[in-house]
Amino acid sequence: MQNLTSEEYTFFSKFIRAVLSNPFTDERKILSDLISKNYFPEKDVNVHFFKRLQPLLNENIDKLDKRGFKRLSDFNGMENRLIYFSYIVAIYLNFVDDFDEFINHQTDNKNASLAFPKGQEILVQLERRGFSAKESLRLLELYYQFRRAYLFINNGLVGQSPSMAKLRVELWNNLFTFDVPNYHQSLWNQMEDFSLFLLGETGTGKGAAARAIGLSGHILYDKQTGCFRDNFQDIYVEANLSQYSENLIESELFGHKKGAFTGAFEQYQGLFNQCKLNGLLFLDEIGDISENIQIKLLKVLQERVFTPVGSHKAEAFHGRIIAAANQPLQELRQNKKLRDDFYYRLCSDIIEIPTLRQRLSESPGELVILTRELVKRICHQEDENIVSLVIESLNKHVSRDYHWPGNVRELEQAIRRIILRGSYHGDTLRVQPNNQVDNIMQLMADSNIDLKELTRRYCQNLYEQLNTYEAVALKTNLDRRTVKKHVTGE
Known part of the structure; x- marks a missing residue:
């Protein structure tokens, strides 16, 4: 027996597919944009699509409630699966701001596990929808884990x-x-x-x-x-x-x-x-x-x-x-x-x-993003004046092809140096890789080097700088497996 209308089934299906996808993948973004476009043609970039669709999700669930379908046991088969995750997400969205507030408070209280005021209320809502007491408890724990994971991955790795x-x-x-x-x-x-x-x-x-x-x-x-x-x-x-x-x-x-x-x-x-x-x-x-x-x-x-x-x-x-x-x-x-x-x-x-050099080669704007985050960490507050000073100094004194041997840690110390002295000129004590063009020209001048060997050496040279086969493949327009074969000699 079907309890969902075709429109409801379509909405819940698309929504849950997006919910269950990795939040950092292109798939999540594509699905999010698609769903938002279907139901809300106008764009609002400041609102997460889950929160944007929360009223619509609640509205669809309310319609089911009014028709007498209020618990998991009222649904069968695929409908049961869709409503199962829909209930989970709906309750989660009702309390996501409470989790954020609790995580911030817990961060400030390092030596104690604080009481979570909304815990019992969440358990009641889950059990009211037909989840067992045991599963409701686990879902409360998973809510907390999912939210922490998203915040710490998203905010901790800029x-x-x-x-x-x-x-x-x-x-x-x-x-x-x-x-x-x-x-x-x-x-x-x-x-x-x-x-x-x-x-x-x-x-x-x-x-x-x-x-x-x-x-x-x-x-x-x-x-x-x-x-x-x-x-x-x-x-x-x-x-x-x-x-x-x-x-x-x-x-x-x-x-x-x-x-x-x-x-x-x-x-x-x-x-x-x-x-x-x-x-x-x-x-x-x-x-x-x-x-x-x-x-x-x-x-x-x-x-x-x-x-x-x-x-x-x-x-x-x-x-x-x-x-x-x-x-x-x-x-x-x-x-x-x-x-x-x-x-x-x-x-x-x-x-x-x-590596930092790989990140900058892929996206030059990465330097500004990282600098802004590191300045905030160093100064314990945002300061666009210092950010501008740092970027201007790096553009003036550090070449675009600088190797950044110390990676993000070096950039952090470079910012401190600029704050103290006004400039940073790179790590002059570290021997930088030979100029890539000079290396290739020397290889080409060697009459004993054929095209296969030249390609192999070039790929190895790039790998030393970029550190991944994917980055070398992108740079050379070669297949990743071909790049790996050249680098490893296998």
Whole structure:
């Protein structure tokens, strides 16, 4: 029996298709524009299309209510699926501003998990629509997680270049997979088994990417206290492994018992102890640790247990691991700095953070966007005068083909230098790559170099600068697989 009219079915179908797509993809944008155009021909760029269509969504649901169809059990088959997600989204949109306000308050209260005033009201509305008490509780937790993820990915990783847009898509998928319904039904409490390897040069923002994921983990809600059980800032633990000496790193990672070694005057909680249920442990510079530590970490990943130094009792680890390295992955493995078995346990997903030079080559306006964000971070407020000063100085003193070896971190320090001295001339201590044109001209002058070898060398030269096969393919107008073959020699 059909309870939806053809018009209602069409609206709910298109709306839910957009809702379930990755919010950072072109597909979401296309669907959003299409739906908005169909129902509201006039444009209003300041209003998110979900909020713009919220009155229409509520209107369609109200029509069903008036016809006596008020609960999930009133619908069957595909109609049930459409109304299932429509109810979820409608209730979410009613409270999205409350979540934003709560996230801001929670950010300012780092040492406590605050009460969420709207939690009980959300649960009541969900159960009234026919969701079980158990599923309603999980949906409340997912609302909170989805909103945090969107805000932290969108606001924490600024930039409009294609490579940054791609990065945001990848981070969202890493949190919720490419199929949100699967995550919602089966995977929301199983993500600790999905590790992540972040790659990228120094200063590109691997820590920012890890933090966006780490702050967006699933947090349980306690109905008795009206609080989420953890402050989201407490479920993320990070460490740069290169700062620890070889004889201390095991204790830093796994903790130690009192008297475990000389100087161990009390029990110490290591990084794995500090990582909470559904939390995330970010291990930066993973390529700098010894083979012995890699073997111990491999055991944790395989068995989900670890043993503190000086103890014989294994302890459970319930968190998720993100590892990062600033060396090329191929180099790490070829030079035996990363064991193959350890790598294969870390590579559930691999995400490469784009270099600043790649971002600028794709979108010159990226420099202004980044400068504005970094000035705000440095000055703790927006200051267009300083932004103008920085951009003018960089355009005057730094060449357009400057390599930016320190990436975004270097740009941040360049801004500070300009604020102090009025100018920045680039990192003169670092040897810059040879001029690309000179390299190619030298190769062409070599009579022993054929076109195939010339192309191979050119692709390798570009890859050293742009850092991804996609960027080289775009620059050379070659297929990505062809570029990879030239670069790797495979």
